[in-house]
Amino acid sequence: MSKIFPKSANSLPLQIIIYLVVLTGIATAGVTYYMTPKYTRIGYAPVQPVPFSHEKHVSELGIDCRFCHSNVDKSGHSNVPTSQTCMNCHNQIKTDSPLLAPVRESYASGDSVPWVWIHKTPDYAYFNHAAHVNRGVSCVECHGKINEMEVVAHNQSLSMAFCLECHRNPETRVRDPKDVYDLNSQTIAAKAGVEAGVKFVHDWKIKPPQSCSGCHR
Amino acid sequence: MRHVYLVTFFVVVLGVSILGLRGTKFTSAPMDVFPEWAFPGMKHQPKPYAQGSSDFFADGRSDRMPVAGTVQRGMLRDDEHLDHGKTATGAFARGFPEVLPVDFKLMERGKDRFTIYCAPCHGALGDGNGITKKYGMGATPSFHDDRLRQIAEGEIYQTITNGKNNMLSYADKLVPADRWAVIAYVRALQRAQSGTVADVPAAHKSELGLK
Numbered sequence: 001m002s003k004i005f006p007k008s009a010n011s012l013p014l015q016i017i018i019y020l021v022v023l024t025g026i027a028t029a030g031v032t033y034y035m036t037p038k039y040t041r042i043g044y045a046p047v048q049p050v051p052f053s054h055e056k057h058v059s060e061l062g063i064d065c066r067f068c069h070s071n072v073d074k075s076g077h078s079n080v081p082t083s084q085t086c087m088n089c090h091n092q093i094k095t096d097s098p099l100l101a102p103v104r105e106s107y108a109s110g111d112s113v114p115w116v117w118i119h120k121t122p123d124y125a126y127f128n129h130a131a132h133v134n135r136g137v138s139c140v141e142c143h144g145k146i147n148e149m150e151v152v153a154h155n156q157s158l159s160m161a162f163c164l165e166c167h168r169n170p171e172t173r174v175r176d177p178k179d180v181y182d183l184n185s186q187t188i189a190a191k192a193g194v195e196a197g198v199k200f201v202h203d204w205k206i207k208p209p210q211s212c213s214g215c216h217r
Numbered sequence: 218m219r220h221v222y223l224v225t226f227f228v229v230v231l232g233v234s235i236l237g238l239r240g241t242k243f244t245s246a247p248m249d250v251f252p253e254w255a256f257p258g259m260k261h262q263p264k265p266y267a268q269g270s271s272d273f274f275a276d277g278r279s280d281r282m283p284v285a286g287t288v289q290r291g292m293l294r295d296d297e298h299l300d301h302g303k304t305a306t307g308a309f310a311r312g313f314p315e316v317l318p319v320d321f322k323l324m325e326r327g328k329d330r331f332t333i334y335c336a337p338c339h340g341a342l343g344d345g346n347g348i349t350k351k352y353g354m355g356a357t358p359s360f361h362d363d364r365l366r367q368i369a370e371g372e373i374y375q376t377i378t379n380g381k382n383n384m385l386s387y388a389d390k391l392v393p394a395d396r397w398a399v400i401a402y403v404r405a406l407q408r409a410q411s412g413t414v415a416d417v418p419a420a421h422k423s424e425l426g427l428k
Contacts, residue, residue, distance in 0.1 A: 015218050022222075026229060035250040039239045044247050061348050064333040070390040077267035088385050089337070093353045112268075112278070123262040153242055 037157040045153035046116040049102045058147040058183075065139055065146075065181045072139075076128040080115050083107040118154055119143065124216050125160075133181075135206050136174035140183040141166065147183045163215065167208035171197035174206065300393050302374030309371035317397050327402030330395050334387055343406040355383055360403055361410045373400050 033039065057063050066072060068081035083106040090100055106113045119142070121127055133139065139146065144155025156162055166173045172189045174197055179185035189197035200206075209215070253261055265271055265279030274281070283289055294300035299314040313319050338347040343360035350357065358365070377396045380386040391399065414427055 019218070019221060023225070026225070030232070033239070034236055039236075040248045040250060043240050043242045044244075045242050046244050046246075061337065061352075063337055063348075066333050067337065067390075075267075080268055082389065084385055084389070089349055089352075089354065091385070092355050092383055093349065122258075122260040123264065124259045154247075 037159045041154045042157060043153055044118060045151050046118060048116055048151075049114050051099055051151070053150050054146045054152060055148055055150050072129045073133050075130055076126070078129040083113055118152060119158065121158055126215055126217055134177070135204055136177050136180060136188070136200065137166075137170075138175045138180045138183065138185065141173055145183055164210065167210055167214075170206050170208050171201045174200055174204075176200075294393070298371075299397070302369075302371030302378070304371075309369035309375065311369045311371065313370060313397055313401065317394060319401050323398045323401050324405060326395065327398035327400070327405075330391060331399050331402045334390055335399065338384075342410065343403060344410070360407050366407050366411070370397075370400050370404075373403065 058065070068085050069078050070081070070085070072078040083103050086100070086103045087107050090103065094100060102113050105111075142156055142158060144153075146152060171194055173187055174189075175185055175187050176191075187197065188200050251258075251260075267280065269279040270277055271279040283292075296314065296316075297303045297305060298310045299316060302310055304310045317323060332341065335343075336347055338345075338349045338354055338357045339360070340346040340350075340357075345357035345359040347354070347357060360366075374396055376384070377391060377399065378386060378388045387396075414422075417425060417427060
């Protein structure tokens with residue numbers, strides 16, 4: 001009787017198992033690396049209707065964040081500025097620029113400039129801007145160095161792990177309330193040591209919630 | 218078996234070259250790795266967002282204007298002096314509203330708001346030499362002349378609220394109390410710019426090298 005399978009077939013089951021293990025490893029690595037906001041959201045820099053440069057307006061002109069995002073310290077929602085805010089200066093500066101045409105049209109018609117929303121959390125996560133900026137959490141913690149961005153790009157993952165990292169250790173992230181809108185400033189911990197950060201968190205009664213309902217409703 | 222590993226290796230290389238690495242800049246809409254149709258949840262809720270869009274309302278916005286004849290909570294503006302800068306007779310009011318004592322706190326608030334909203338054009342000193350001047354902003358008046366030193370507080374209030382000439386309204390950025398805080402700070406700037414050696418308290422003169 002002739003042999004149907006060669007002798008090497010004896011090791012085949014083992015080799016298949018080893019290959020499946022390797023394949024599972026590759027798949028796990030792929031999911032871990034790619035299926036997270038660290039990959040899907042960081043670096044998102046959509047083309048906006050007007051190529052507004054934060055770098056020019058903040059670093060070069062020294063305009064405060066709140067000049068345009070005027071409700072950030074009063075409301076949970078940090079507003080995109082009205083076109084009237086742009087026209088405060090641009091009714092006299094660069095009045096003929098074709099790049100600013102959408103702003104002029106919006107100001108004349110009352111329709112919104114169709115800005116593209118970049119930083120977005122899932123609808124079940126509620127983030128309150130005022131609660132954070134009024135307690136020493138700087139814009140830079142979540143948005144990165146916007147003051148150096150020619151085009152705004154998503155800078156942090158804004159995942160739940162990202163939020164909790166700071167909610168568990170607020171003393172390492174808080175700034176002097178005077179420094180909140182200065183994106184080049186240092187945290188209290190970096191300036192005066194972690195003890196100073198702990199003291200600030202205590203004195204300002206900062207109790208970042210870690211319970212589900214703190215952020216989810 | 219070696220061929221299988223080689224093919225797997227190339228598939229991985231191909232995948233990484235298509236997907237790229239973390240942190241790369243991109244302009245297309247972010248990938249949704251747990252799409253709603255496959256993993257139903259509450260990630261996308263049919264609710265209006267602040268400054269969002271809406272298919273329901275004719276103007277396409279989710280933000281609504283107050284219904285005619287109604288006033289939002291905290292938005293009633295019925296105090297002639299505080300909310301309109303006028304006296305009962307309709308003239309521009311002089312001095313500050315009684316409900317707002319001019320103290321250090323109000324001054325601090327005024328300095329803060331002035332620096333954010335006014336200084337870009339009017340300059341940190343109120344001399345009209347803000348940063349925008351360099352970029353072609355027309356002549357921004359200095360606060361330091363007799364006309365503006367004598368002007369009624371109510372008239373400054375009116376200018377902040379409704380704008381004047383090329384200056385647009387700042388009413389959406391400064392609530393009435395903040396406008397008065399800014400006025401208090403403007404008065405402080407005017408006083409400081411017209412200060413003389415005689416204003417320095419005797420005890421501090423030596424620190425400045427004065428007699």
